[in-house]
Amino acid sequence: DTAVSQTPKYLVTQMGNDKSIKCEQNLGHDTMYWYKQDSKKFLKIMFSYNNKELIINETVPNRFSPKSPDKAHLNLHINSLELGDSAVYFCASSQDRGRASYEQYFGPGTRLTVT
Amino acid sequence: QKEVEQDPGPLSVPEGAIVSLNCTYSNSAFQYFMWYRQYSRKGPELLMYTYSSGNKEDGRFTAQVDKSSKYISLFIRDSQPSDSATYLCAMSFSGTYKYIFGTGTRLKVLA
Numbered sequence: 259d260t261a262v263s264q265t266p267k268y269l270v271t272q273m274g275n276d277k278s279i280k281c282e283q284n285l286g287h288d289t290m291y292w293y294k295q296d297s298k299k300f301l302k303i304m305f306s307y308n309n310k311e312l313i314i315n316e317t318v319p320n321r322f323s324p325k326s327p328d329k330a331h332l333n334l335h336i337n338s339l340e341l342g343d344s345a346v347y348f349c350a351s352s353q354d355r356g357r358a359s360y361e362q363y364f365g366p367g368t369r370l371t372v373t
Numbered sequence: 374q375k376e377v378e379q380d381p382g383p384l385s386v387p388e389g390a391i392v393s394l395n396c397t398y399s400n401s402a403f404q405y406f407m408w409y410r411q412y413s414r415k416g417p418e419l420l421m422y423t424y425s426s427g428n429k430e431d432g433r434f435t436a437q438v439d440k441s442s443k444y445i446s447l448f449i450r451d452s453q454p455s456d457s458a459t460y461l462c463a464m465s466f467s468g469t470y471k472y473i474f475g476t477g478t479r480l481k482v483l484a
Contacts, residue, residue, distance in 0.1 A: 298476060299381075299459055299477045301461065302474070308470065314470060314471055362407075364416035366416045367414075
């Protein structure tokens with residue numbers, strides 16, 4: 259019954275490695291997001307996809323690449339991991355309301371630690 | 374200056390108290406205002422959503438928006454220890470998918 263799910267929940271890896279985080283939503287929503295939450299709890303949007311089309315691409319290093327195989331899935335691949343990438347990454351989804359959407363539903367988060 | 378400001382707390386109150394949580398913002402174009410609750414090591418959970426100015430009530434929670442002062446509030450009546458969490462405000466413009474979040478206020482309700 260989980261609405262927005264993410265895997266893995268925890269990810270510990272070394273600098274320079276490449277890793278992926280997966281997200282799935284079963285709410286039938288059209289729009290999905292990736293957020294990064296730093297140690298001070300600040301939640302910042304990274305990317306958003308609407309019906310598999312990239313609509314938000316914030317100032318994020320190009321080592322981060324989102325991929326949406328279908329509107330229920332949004333994955334995040336990170337190349338050449340750096341210490342500063344350590345954070346909690348949240349996936350979210352929302353229903354499209356004519357080029358906007360308001361209520362976002364979040365997944366449980368993936369805690370990434372780069373050593 | 375950040376677009377959305379929130380006092381990080383922590384705010385400690387006794388059980389049963391009325392809690393007031395606030396956010397100020399700088400961009401008068403914001404029209405949609407949300408409050409999220411985030412328990413430790415969990416994802417944010419949507420509590421309240423309001424459009425433009427005014428009040429909205431849902432059980433023990435009341436959200437208030439004052440666009441003239443660029444100030445939003447969340448009131449929690451009869452606070453419970455289970456309300457202990459971080460509360461995040463978020464705002465967006467009309468016709469956009471992008472939310473701007475505050476940094477969150479940590480609330481502790483003491484039994």
